[in-house]
């Protein structure tokens with residue numbers, strides 16, 4: 001779930017008495033955004049009225065089904081978004097009229113996008129939404145759904161015994177679901193940085209460099225936008241005394257960044273679509289971080305490859321809170337002797353570094369029994385994903401001989417185009433308003449607007465440094481003007 005997902009998650013997390021609500025409460029203000037941006041393939045919308053006794057009695061049935069599909073603990077995540085709209089709430093009157101709601105509860109089924117700016121007419125032949133006519137109990141509703149999509153979901157399905165959690169080892173299309181994980185990993189990485197107070201004088205520059213890389217090359221537009229906002233307001237958001245005792249008292253130690261969401265407030269949390277493990281606590285963030293790093297590595301230009309290399313090495317070293325991981329990664333970074341000057345070389349280096357980690361973990365996890373049985377570590381990509389990448393297996397040490405041109409081609413496609421192929425945030429930024437300059441800036445993928453290497457040069461920005469610098473300068477000017485005005489008023 002993306003846009004509106006914070007409200008969704010709040011709704012999902014809301015505890016009402018002891019009964020947890022899984023269905024997402026929608027109203028007219030968030031209806032389109034939530035349905036437009038959910039990563040789920042299907043949606044159910046229940047129109048009801050809070051005063052209607054039949055609706056009250058129906059609620060536990062609906063919730064039993066919603067439990068399977070909604071929320072971070074969903075048994076079958078990312079397939080169906082279950083929502084409800086209270087037609088007795090005045091603001092929703094027009095919305096309910098659009099769907100010709102004639103009785104309560106009335107349930108609709110369809111592709112989420114078909115609900116957006118849409119409606120339903122009883123007599124229209126080509127209705128793209130269907131009324132669920134046989135969903136009066138949880139059993140019946142789930143049966144109806146199973147018939148629509150050929151599934152065999154059961155009300156008693158438990159988390160992680162999930163036949164739909166297909167291992168992503170053989171289907172290249174699966175990576176398209178990871179764009180939401182990359183957003184979640186980015187947000188999580190920044191949360192970790194804040195909670196652990198990792199922005200220090202010696203790590204600031206490396207964070208700024210990483211933000212630059214994100215502004216220019218993050219596969220998600222809203223993460224590019226958020227990163228640009230952090231970057232241009234860096235001094236305000238991350239003042240050098242941000243962890244001082246005084247500041248901590250009034251801001252829980254997170255400084256002005258506390259309420260800032262690097263990828264916007266609506267990114268999915270706790271979902272891990274591509275990176276969801278079949279056991280609790282496997283995969284998730286570290287998988288999402290790898291996917292983010294690979295996706296950056298194939299998006300950079302040749303001329304940025306050395307910058308990307310040092311930036312990622314420093315980021316992992318300073319901010320990846322897994323001591324063993326960052327130490328191993330740092331060792332691999334340190335063993336590189338000559339600078340990168342091609343995207344290809346850096347992308348292949350990162351791929352090979354990841355495979356070295358995989359190789360180590362294959363043995364380690366097998367001996368400790370800590371592997372995720374559905375997602376065993378492997379030297380990657382397996383033949384099923386890219387047969388042309390494999391030349392043959394060397395007899396001597398059983399290692400794989402790779403066709404590196406093919407591997408690079410595969411990586412570029414997989415972490416480039418395919419990763420963003422299902423992405424739905426195209427309209428997320430809305431109209432260019434006060435932040436127009438910033439929005440233009442992140443409008444296109446690979447909008448390289450910050451001259452890479454100019455990290456701190458933004459602080460002495462001239463417009464020659466591009467749109468971001470211009471934007472930063474205009475911010476500074478209005479800020480200065482505001483301060484002057486403020487001091488004048490005080491006089």
Ligand SMILES: Cc1cc2nc3c(=O)[nH]c(=O)nc-3n(C[C@H](O)[C@H](O)[C@H](O)COP(=O)(O)OP(=O)(O)OC[C@H]3O[C@@H](n4cnc5c(N)ncnc54)[C@H](O)[C@@H]3O)c2cc1C
Pocket residue numbers: 168275282283284286287288289290291294316320324325326328329350351352353354355357358361372375376377380381
């Ligand atoms: C920088 C970094 C260093 C780490 N170091 C360690 C460590 O030292 N010890 C440790 O226990 N854990 C380490 N981890 C965590 C570990 O690598 C895994 O992320 C974690 O175990 C979850 O594994 P996973 O099955 O989700 O697949 P991951 O290894 O996280 O991979 C995610 C996805 O990337 C794809 N992939 C796999 N291999 C490659 C490759 N070579 N190139 C491109 N794509 C690939 C696959 O689709 C896979 O599903 C590290 C993580 C990161 C981000």
